[in-house]
Amino acid sequence: MNKIENNKAWFFVIPVFVVVAFSAVIPLMTVVNYSVQDIFGVNSAFWTGTEWYREMLRNPDLQAALLRQFAFSFAILAIEVPLGIGIALLMPKKGWAASAALVLVAMPLLIPLNVVGTIWQILARTDIGLLGWALSESGVDYNINANAVDAWFTIILMDVWHWTPLIALLSYSGLRAIPDAYYQAARIDRASRWAVFRYIQLPKLTNVLVIGVLLRFMDSFMIYAEPFVLTGGGPGSSTTFLSQALTTMAVAQFDLGPAAAFSIIYFLIILAVSWVFYTAIMTLQKDKSAQQ
Amino acid sequence: MKSRIAFIVYLVVMIMPIYWLINMSLQTNSEILGELSFWPKNLTFDNYLNILTDESWYMGYVNSMTYVFMNMAISLTVALPAAYAFSRYKFVGDKHLFFWLLTNKMAPPAVFALPFFQLYSSVGLFDTHIAVALAHTLFNVALAVWILEGFMSGVPKEIDETAYIDGYSFPKFFLKIYIPLIRSGIGVTAFFLFMFSWIELLLARTLTATEAQPIQAIMTRTQGASGIDWGTLAAAGVLTIVPGILVVYFVRNHIAKGFALGRT
Numbered sequence: 001m002n003k004i005e006n007n008k009a010w011f012f013v014i015p016v017f018v019v020v021a022f023s024a025v026i027p028l029m030t031v032v033n034y035s036v037q038d039i040f041g042v043n044s045a046f047w048t049g050t051e052w053y054r055e056m057l058r059n060p061d062l063q064a065a066l067l068r069q070f071a072f073s074f075a076i077l078a079i080e081v082p083l084g085i086g087i088a089l090l091m092p093k094k095g096w097a098a099s100a101a102l103v104l105v106a107m108p109l110l111i112p113l114n115v116v117g118t119i120w121q122i123l124a125r126t127d128i129g130l131l132g133w134a135l136s137e138s139g140v141d142y143n144i145n146a147n148a149v150d151a152w153f154t155i156i157l158m159d160v161w162h163w164t165p166l167i168a169l170l171s172y173s174g175l176r177a178i179p180d181a182y183y184q185a186a187r188i189d190r191a192s193r194w195a196v197f198r199y200i201q202l203p204k205l206t207n208v209l210v211i212g213v214l215l216r217f218m219d220s221f222m223i224y225a226e227p228f229v230l231t232g233g234g235p236g237s238s239t240t241f242l243s244q245a246l247t248t249m250a251v252a253q254f255d256l257g258p259a260a261a262f263s264i265i266y267f268l269i270i271l272a273v274s275w276v277f278y279t280a281i282m283t284l285q286k287d288k289s290a291q292q
Numbered sequence: 293m294k295s296r297i298a299f300i301v302y303l304v305v306m307i308m309p310i311y312w313l314i315n316m317s318l319q320t321n322s323e324i325l326g327e328l329s330f331w332p333k334n335l336t337f338d339n340y341l342n343i344l345t346d347e348s349w350y351m352g353y354v355n356s357m358t359y360v361f362m363n364m365a366i367s368l369t370v371a372l373p374a375a376y377a378f379s380r381y382k383f384v385g386d387k388h389l390f391f392w393l394l395t396n397k398m399a400p401p402a403v404f405a406l407p408f409f410q411l412y413s414s415v416g417l418f419d420t421h422i423a424v425a426l427a428h429t430l431f432n433v434a435l436a437v438w439i440l441e442g443f444m445s446g447v448p449k450e451i452d453e454t455a456y457i458d459g460y461s462f463p464k465f466f467l468k469i470y471i472p473l474i475r476s477g478i479g480v481t482a483f484f485l486f487m488f489s490w491i492e493l494l495l496a497r498t499l500t501a502t503e504a505q506p507i508q509a510i511m512t513r514t515q516g517a518s519g520i521d522w523g524t525l526a527a528a529g530v531l532t533i534v535p536g537i538l539v540v541y542f543v544r545n546h547i548a549k550g551f552a553l554g555r556t
Contacts, residue, residue, distance in 0.1 A: 005382040012377035015370035027407035090299040110536025176550025222400035243402040263403035270398040
């Protein structure tokens, strides 16, 4: 669509600007303020410049948490995106079955994060939980509090269970937006099932998948409540992700300066990765539309 | 047929954890801890009765619902005109503004919890519903603008122009013609706003103490000195799913109608 150039459009944007400025800019500036000072009391603060930043970047615990965070985010994206698309393709398309399927598939999405953690904490117990019980009955030495591999397996399974429906719902709506004529044309051309998916369905899903992948990346990168409830970050620190490392530092050690510096670094990492995703996908799309 | 079976298998696996929670919520604590039972042998509704008759429990649901709906109202009100501007006009800094809005979705709540606490305490909003509602606009406004912009770009611009030729003023056109046209989009947006605000815990817990405490925070008190009250915890968990299911039920047709979000 050709957009008209009109700077009066800013008037429409002002309400959003004001709300977001209040709820984002002021707190962010507070964090920046802390990150460059050493604060002892109300009136005694010392300018430290970039000292906290350097200290945080060299901190081995945080580096480890960052690596774990990337491993986790890419693992769940690699599982959830293909699985979500697959489920969307399987979902019934018409009638009451379609409505029922939508409501059922969406269910895990609407459970508060700490309840998700609680559900899986119960499930993973070998005495009263279905998953833990089934695994230990079948001879697996399953214990999320002692074995890092088990803890990782359970956290990834939990996230896949909780968030694959988001990709599935978005893909489902993307698929519904494809006109029937496309499929009819494909049938006339005797296109295979794979060709229909590759050349008709997948291209039409790009836009919803951009939203899906970005949302999943951002949210998984900030994951806090679920692992906190499920494993508490353990065993050891094998499932301590960035948010938890940050809150532990800010609350338990009462160190505002380093925690603030770490917050800014954290935010910038998410920003950078999201920007790369966003630009990469947008460029891909532009190339494609240029070819056509 | 094969796809039908695969889908049913997925549904069964997916529902299993929720079934397990419901199963536990209908048992007494001694039965839960005594032996593994696949269905409640001594069916009891005491856990639900405990919650639904105790004001300090059920007010948690009321509080959560209050701030979630406030947040939906605020987010939609400010996001609708903004999304219209983004979908129809080019203006100075539009692309930067759009990405700046998105960056707020990327701000980890853990980063913002403490400054939010100080900000809302200093303006006297601590422990009110509106504080949580405003805090949640941090991530929800960006999302609302993003989703609505996709829907609005799908509405041909000729509709706007025809309305102006017919003598509609902008507010009248926007409320009477445009909003009904994109009501599917508003429904879908409302669903996502509800979802992200309802499940969020960290900010909601930080900004409230007693008056506006969300149910997620109240649930933690099942961990008493004598161990965890599993039955009540499970029942409270099951009840947190109910409002969400109602919301999906209302918007199911909008989702089923399909949206591609943007110009494809």
